[in-house]
Ligand code: ADP
Ligand code: ADP
């Protein structure tokens with residue numbers, strides 16, 4: 001096993017990786033930007049070193065600075081977490097060249113899977129169902145004019161049928177996608193998608209796919225080791241999304257029969273074997289209303305929502321990642337893996353669901369996470385943490401496990417009501433309203449859930465009154481902040497503070 005592992009990340013995932021490293025007797029090394037000097041992930045690690053600068057581009061995305069810290073401090077492996085450099089083949093290669101183990105798949109696999117066109121081609125060849133579509137190939141074939149290429153795509157789009165989705169080959173994080181409803185919009189959509197993809201990802205290539213209506217997002221956790229073993233650890237359903245980005249995830253999915261689960265799991269393992277996958281990864285599928293499923297993409301890293309898998313299969317995926325990276329066999333075999341009970345995760349963001357999910361910034365004045373059997377909190381913040389404009393606004397993840405889905409929802413609803421996070425606007429209440437919504441309780445999920453239930457974005461009048469404890473917490477925060485509300489404008493009534501059950505007015509007004 002490694003002696004010292006550097007975590008090239010920040011926030012809750014960096015804290016979570018430190019915990020497993022320490023449990024394994026490995027020294028956890030954090031890196032941090034200037035605004036993160038006092039961050040929880042720095043305090044949680046055994047050693048921490050600065051990366052001069054504030055923005056991601058100056059710090060957590062700087063391969064040279066991170067490798068330099070690793071070299072100077074005798075680090076023998078780097079865990080990239082998710083986001084930042086986690087799916088960057090140059091980073092994986094540079095680690096390898098420096099004699100430092102990169103905790104993840106090989107640079108070649110990261111490169112191929114980072115290109116959604118190559119991934120689709122490889123998996124289609126391996127017999128994995130892919131969404132019907134076409135590649136827009138003007139860039140690979142420079143002699144083809146953009147107009148001629150669009151004409152070719154237009155013919156294919158007419159065969160597939162509208163609406164069509166234009167996607168960036170290098171896309172990620174829900175970015176670089178646009179829906180095209182009719183042929184007249186296609187040319188302009190491709191032109192602008194190419195411009196946008198070029199600016200956002202440095203790669204203008206786009207492709208088209210059939211736009212599946214009312215689909216579910218179902219993904220499979222995969223794992224491979226260097227000894228040729230590949231397994232899946234079942235599914236996660238991530239259909240509750242905003243801007244094509246997940247906010248609530250669960251396992252098992254209410255949409256999968258035992259037979260469909262077995263077929264999708266087999267397809268995920270076949271995909272992983274076709275590319276010689278090692279370490280943790282996720283094969284994402286889209287499931288249509290008829291029960292047909294299609295491959296979307298592979299994420300070559302640990303996923304934000306990995307805790308729901310950990311809760312239902314009972315394995316620490318970061319521990320497994322480290323074992324596999326060190327050359328060991330995976331700590332599980334397919335026929336030993338079972339789904340036990342039900343887990344749901346809510347992503348807690350500093351953002352305002354009532355104002356188009358605009359991110360919120362500020363200092364966290366009060367922080368108290370709920371605790372109970374079956375509740376897990378992966379947090380990157382504490383009281384006093386600053387939430388800045390520099391990074392992703394995800395603050396923490398709340399995970400609830402119970403024997404049944406119904407009990408897991410009840411537990412989640414309870415925990416959301418008791419999560420005190422004052423000082424920034426959060427989506428906590430909104431998450432409560434989502435998970436307790438009758439359609440969510442019924443398991444009637446699809447990726448347009450929030451569009452279809454737009455009332456969730458406004459106050460739900462049936463919301464129960466605030467428990468006395470939270471009025472007290474809000475009052476304490478008000479006193480701590482000099483008698484002024486933590487997030488509302490000076491002089492605003494107590495009810496408008498950002499505290500569960502006291503913020504309906506606040507987050508709608510902000
Ligand atoms: P997951 O599939 O694990 O749910 P997301 O796609 O939501 O993950 O992305 C995980 C994190 O990585 C988020 O913080 C997201 O903003 C970031 N991210 C993912 N892909 C990109 C990308 N191509 N560019 C910038 N950030 C990205
Ligand atoms: P990213 O790399 O940004 O995660 P994905 O290809 O995984 O991109 O797609 C993200 C989300 O966009 C999916 O979870 C789904 O909600 C939606 N989506 C992607 N492809 C399609 C499609 N062909 N039809 C309908 N929705 C899609």
Ligand code: MG
Nearest residue numbers: 173284296297
């Ligand atoms: Mg995806």
